[in-house]
Amino acid sequence: xxxxxxxxxxxxxxxxxxxxxxxxxxxxxxxxxxxxxxxxxxxxxxxxxxxxxxxxxxxxxxxxxxxxxxxxxxxxxxxxxxxxxxxxxxxxxxxxxxxxxxxxxxxxxxxxxxxxxxxxxxxxxxxxxxxxxxxxxxxxxxxxxxxxxxxxxxxxxxxxxxxxxxxxxxxxxxxxxxxxxxxxxxxxxxxxxxxxxxxxx
Amino acid sequence: xxxxxxxxxxxxxxxxxxxxxxxxxxxxxxxxxxxxxxxxxxxxxxxxxxxxxxxxxxxxxxxxxxxxxxxxxxxxxxxxxxxxxxxxxxxxxxxxxxxxxxxxxxxxxxxxxxxxxxxxxxxxxxxxxxxxxxxxxxxxxxxxxxxxxxxxxxxxxxxxxxxxxxxxxxxxxxx
Numbered sequence: 359x360x361x362x363x364x365x366x367x368x369x370x371x372x373x374x375x376x377x378x379x380x381x382x383x384x385x386x387x388x389x390x391x392x393x394x395x396x397x398x399x400x401x402x403x404x405x406x407x408x409x410x411x412x413x414x415x416x417x418x419x420x421x422x423x424x425x426x427x428x429x430x431x432x433x434x435x436x437x438x439x440x441x442x443x444x445x446x447x448x449x450x451x452x453x454x455x456x457x458x459x460x461x462x463x464x465x466x467x468x469x470x471x472x473x474x475x476x477x478x479x480x481x482x483x484x485x486x487x488x489x490x491x492x493x494x495x496x497x498x499x500x501x502x503x504x505x506x507x508x509x510x511x512x513x514x515x516x517x518x519x520x521x522x523x524x525x526x527x528x529x530x531x532x533x534x535x536x537x538x539x540x541x542x543x544x545x546x547x548x549x550x551x552x553x554x555x556x557x558x559x
Numbered sequence: 560x561x562x563x564x565x566x567x568x569x570x571x572x573x574x575x576x577x578x579x580x581x582x583x584x585x586x587x588x589x590x591x592x593x594x595x596x597x598x599x600x601x602x603x604x605x606x607x608x609x610x611x612x613x614x615x616x617x618x619x620x621x622x623x624x625x626x627x628x629x630x631x632x633x634x635x636x637x638x639x640x641x642x643x644x645x646x647x648x649x650x651x652x653x654x655x656x657x658x659x660x661x662x663x664x665x666x667x668x669x670x671x672x673x674x675x676x677x678x679x680x681x682x683x684x685x686x687x688x689x690x691x692x693x694x695x696x697x698x699x700x701x702x703x704x705x706x707x708x709x710x711x712x713x714x715x716x717x718x719x720x721x722x723x724x725x726x727x728x729x730x731x732x733x734x
Contacts, residue, residue: 423627423659457629493718494702514689515701521659521686530689550692552657555630555702 382491383510385547389415389501391508392486394449394479395462397469402447402477404501404508411443412502412511412538414531417492418448418478420468421459422554425496427520429472432496435516435531436476444500444535446476451487451495456557487556494553498531502538511538514549597671599656599663601682604691610653610681611695611707617649618733620726621707623683623695625657626670630720631704635674637723641730642678648734652678657703660684708733 383389393403404413414435418425436446454461462480469478481487490499491513500512512534517526534544613619622638624631635654642652658667660682671680685691692699696716699705706717713733 423625493700518689519686520688525686527687549689550699550701552688552692552701552703554628555704557629 381488382493383489383499383513385510385513385544387510388504388507389499389510390486390489392449392479392481394481394486396477396479397462397466397474398477402479404447407445409443410445410503412500412535413508414439414444414446414535415490415499415501416446416448416516417451417487417490417495417497417499417556419450419452419457419460419495419554420464421452421457422495424520424551424553428496428516431516431523433472433475439535440476442535442539448474448476448478449481449486450478451481451484451492452557453484453559456559460557484556484558492556494551494555496551496553500531500534500538500544512544512547514546515551518549520551597676597680599667599671599680599682601660601663601684604683604685604694607655607681607683607685608691608694610655611709614711616711617651618710618713618730619708620650620652620730621655621709622653623655623657623703623705625703626662626666627658628703634704634720634722635676637721637726639674639676639678640723641726645730645734650730650734654678654680656680656682658682 391404393401396402404410407413416432418432432446432448440446450460450465452460458464462482465478465480468474492499496516498512498514498516499510501508502511503509512531514530516529516531517523518528518530519526530546530549534547537544610619610621620638620641622631622634624635626632638652638654641650646652654676656667663682667680667682670676688701692701695705695707696718698716699718702718704718704720706719706721708715708717708729710733715729
């Protein structure tokens with residue numbers, strides 16, 4: 359009986375790991391477009407930017423200290439790379455009942471306080487973040503135009519020091535953009551960083 | 560007069576002991592902050608890593624958390640209960656805080672006191688998490704709460720929130 363239970367548990371764990379493994383994009387996958395509500399009241403899609411060479415999609419939010427630590431760097435990234443064809447699009451994937459600080463109205467407040475130059479969108483039905491495979495905020499997906507498609511070129515962190523921008527040694531995301539601009543594959547193409555879980559009910 | 564002198568002596572002794580204690584921990588695990596009961600030791604990842612690979616007959620439950628992380632805060636009492644229930648059966652619960660080291664006094668210690676946390680608390684001060692996350696587990700994407708449970712014959716990593724029964728179900732067969 360105990361063996362049966364262990365086997366059941368084992369199969370359950372296997373299934374869970376596989377299910378977990380199967381979801382979300384890997385580098386090279388085609389990324390889906392979306393139409394999500396921006397803090398300015400308009401819906402934004404990547405199709406609205408026909409001239410973009412790619413996108414810096416950042417799953418973000420209001421409440422997470424790791425996001426707050428990166429907000430100024432997100433603004434700088436947009437100001438530097440939007441003119442070069444890679445605008446930032448921030449998406450809040452959190453459920454506002456599970457995390458009231460991440461409600462749409464408080465997103466508007468935060469966007470105004472920080473004067474975000476990029477769209478700050480709400481994944482209101484939480485349908486986009488699982489397709490991308492975002493697991494935390496902040497979680498970056500760099501997309502590169504490939505004909506009609508947008509392909510994932512880099513997944514992970516903005517750089518190697520969330521705490522002090524001045525002590526960053528490796529700018530993972532900037533290096534990745536520069537690599538794809540040279541026609542090379544980013545290396546590393548995937549990085550990891552501590553962040554806040556995505557809040558669901 | 561005599562009592563006053565005694566008091567001063569006792570006080571001096573306490574200060575000296577405290578200083579020795581602080582020096583000891585400074586050498587072995589970085590800076591230590593002393594709360595009312597439970598101290599917080601600050602580690603770089605390299606200093607911390609041996610906590611993930613102790614070769615003893617104990618079972619280690621290593622929980623990564625932060626005071627600002629709501630699901631972490633929710634599960635802490637369950638880990639504390641595991642600590643309290645199984646501390647005599649060689650279960651070692653270690654809380655690894657990812658709070659800012661500058662907030663130990665202002666946030667971490669008051670939080671620990673409020674929740675009456677008795678298990679050991681370390682603070683991992685290493686902002687280049689891309690370097691050390693894979694050394695904790697190859698499966699970890701980086702969100703917290705996250706937990707490593709291991710002994711000599713078993714090792715598992717969980718990037719999720721636990722309730723008490725779920726934790727017990729993992730731990731009991733390993734005792």
